[in-house]
Amino acid sequence: MNIVLPLIALVVGFLAVYRYAPAMPPGWGDFVAIAILAGFDALVGGVRARLEQRFDEGVFVSGFFANMMVAILLAYFGDKLGVDLYLAVVVALGIRVFNNIGRIRGLIMTRRIEDRNANAAQPSP
Amino acid sequence: MGVATFWHGKRHWTLSMVVVCLVLGALIGVQVHSQKLRGDTEVGRQTGALVSMLTTSQAQLDQHQKEIERLRARVAEYELEVANERGMARLRNEELQHRQIALGLLPVGGPGIQLVLGDSTMRAGDATGTQTLYVIHDFDLVQVTNELWAAGAEAVALNGQRLIPGSAITCSARLIRVNDVTISAPFTFLVIGNKENLVSALNIRDGMLDRLRVLQFQVELTPLDEVVIPPVAVPPQYQYAQPVTEEESP
Numbered sequence: 485m486n487i488v489l490p491l492i493a494l495v496v497g498f499l500a501v502y503r504y505a506p507a508m509p510p511g512w513g514d515f516v517a518i519a520i521l522a523g524f525d526a527l528v529g530g531v532r533a534r535l536e537q538r539f540d541e542g543v544f545v546s547g548f549f550a551n552m553m554v555a556i557l558l559a560y561f562g563d564k565l566g567v568d569l570y571l572a573v574v575v576a577l578g579i580r581v582f583n584n585i586g587r588i589r590g591l592i593m594t595r596r597i598e599d600r601n602a603n604a605a606q607p608s609p
Numbered sequence: 610m611g612v613a614t615f616w617h618g619k620r621h622w623t624l625s626m627v628v629v630c631l632v633l634g635a636l637i638g639v640q641v642h643s644q645k646l647r648g649d650t651e652v653g654r655q656t657g658a659l660v661s662m663l664t665t666s667q668a669q670l671d672q673h674q675k676e677i678e679r680l681r682a683r684v685a686e687y688e689l690e691v692a693n694e695r696g697m698a699r700l701r702n703e704e705l706q707h708r709q710i711a712l713g714l715l716p717v718g719g720p721g722i723q724l725v726l727g728d729s730t731m732r733a734g735d736a737t738g739t740q741t742l743y744v745i746h747d748f749d750l751v752q753v754t755n756e757l758w759a760a761g762a763e764a765v766a767l768n769g770q771r772l773i774p775g776s777a778i779t780c781s782a783r784l785i786r787v788n789d790v791t792i793s794a795p796f797t798f799l800v801i802g803n804k805e806n807l808v809s810a811l812n813i814r815d816g817m818l819d820r821l822r823v824l825q826f827q828v829e830l831t832p833l834d835e836v837v838i839p840p841v842a843v844p845p846q847y848q849y850a851q852p853v854t855e856e857e858s859p
Contacts, residue, residue, distance in 0.1 A: 490626040497634025501642065508643040516640045523633045530629070534622055541625040548629050 514563075515556045518573055522555035523548060525577045528584040535591040710764070713773035713841040717764045721801040721836035722808060726753070727827030728794050743824060745794055747780035750787075752817050753798065754778065760810030762802040764838045768792040771841040788842065795827070804832040 508516070526548035533539040555573050562569025690696035709715045729743035754772060757765050765772040770788045778787045785792055800807060811818050811830060818828050 486623050486626070489623055490630040493627040493630040494634040494637075497631040498638040498641075499634075501635040501638030505639050505642045507646050508639055513640065513643060513647070516636055516643075520633065520636045520640060523629070523636060527626075527629055527633060530626065539622055541621040545625050545628065548632070 514570060515559055518555045518559045518570065519552045521574060521577045521581075522551040525581050525584070526551050528581055528588070532584045532588050532591070535588060712844065713764070713771040714844055716837060716840050717801060718835060718837045719763070719801040720804050720834050721762075721799065721832075722804055722811075723829075723831045723833055723836065724753070724798040724800065724811065725827070725829040726750075726794070726796045726798075726821065727829075729824050729826045731825045743826075745785075745796060745821075745826065747778050747785050749817070749821070750778050750785065750796060753811075756811060756817055757798065757800055757802075757807070760802065760807050762800045762807065764801040766799045766838045768797055769839060771839055773841050773845065775845045776841075790842075799836050799838050801836050801838060808832055 526544070529547065530539065530544040533544065555577065558573050559570040562572070687700070690700055706715070710717055726745055726749070728745055731743045750767065754765065754767070767778070767787050770776070770790055770792065772787070776788050778785065780786070785796075808830060810816075813819070818830070822828055
């Protein structure tokens with residue numbers, strides 16, 4: 485049930501903040517959106533690493549927060565410089581998320597096919 | 610290894626996943642919450658705009674009401690004066706005087722400015738172009754006049770010629786004519802109006818005087834406490850325009 489606990493955590497985190505959060509200063513919206521995207525990218529990357537059996541919680545958690553910070557900083561400085569670095573971050577992270585999801589799907593599918601082949605081979609002694 | 614066993618791993622994986630998901634969920638919560646609030650304030654802002662429009666209209670309404678009251682008082686005054694023939698004559702005389710000033714039929718005096726414009730000290734050959742670039746043309750004077758009226762001038766004379774509605778500044782055979790009288794450089798404008806306003810309006814960046822100064826035209830602008838402007842020599846004649854009374858107008 486390893487996948488259930490994180491999902492519950494996601495919902496709990498959402499509801500807790502959604503219910504009781506004070507109003508965020510206007511102008512932070514873009515940065516929070518970027519942070520969410522970066523966080524989601526790290527999450528998907530973590531799942532993929534787990535499936536490829538090279539997961540390390542230190543790398544995962546530090547990557548999650550560091551990516552978020554870097555994404556926010558890039559968007560912030562882009563904003564200050566008048567360059568849409570925000571878009572660069574969105575595009576880069578979006579591509580990564582899609583790549584990782586594709587890899588995850590591929591890995592799960594490969595496992596299923598291997599499973600089926602193993603099951604088919606077993607009954608005949 | 611099957612899919613089911615595949616998902617079973619160290620507790621650390623679950624723990625770090627839970628932490629990360631909690632944070633991510635919280636961030637999404639903040640974002641969704643503030644997006645919803647933003648939608649609410651958008652409605653609030655529109656309401657605010659409508660309220661301010663209403664307030665402005667109310668203020669205008671009040672102003673119009675005051676104007677109506679003022680005009681009513683004026684009507685009452687007239688009615689009162691009608692009873693008294695001499696009073697009526699006095700009022701008519703006042704009214705007439707105002708119209709005469711507006712038409713330039715009376716000499717007028719007051720604070721204002723004097724503006725003298727002379728041809729440029731530059732000569733053809735100093736720079737590119739011919740000498741016509743460095744003399745003052747009728748259209749320069751028209752533009753200066755326009756700027757004077759725009760700056761709130763109440764009476765203007767150019768080289769002693771009172772400018773009235775219908776005064777034309779023209780050029781024929783290299784002679785400038787105003788009110789059908791030929792004038793020549795230097796051109797002296799006498800203007801009655803608010804001195805500070807006139808000076809600052811004429812000296813505005815990239816204005817007419819600014820452009821003349823760049824080409825080294827002689828520009829002398831002096832504010833004066835007392836300017837006397839002569840009346841127009843030939844009052845305008847109206848041959849075609851006839852007054853239209855309220856009932857006749859469409």
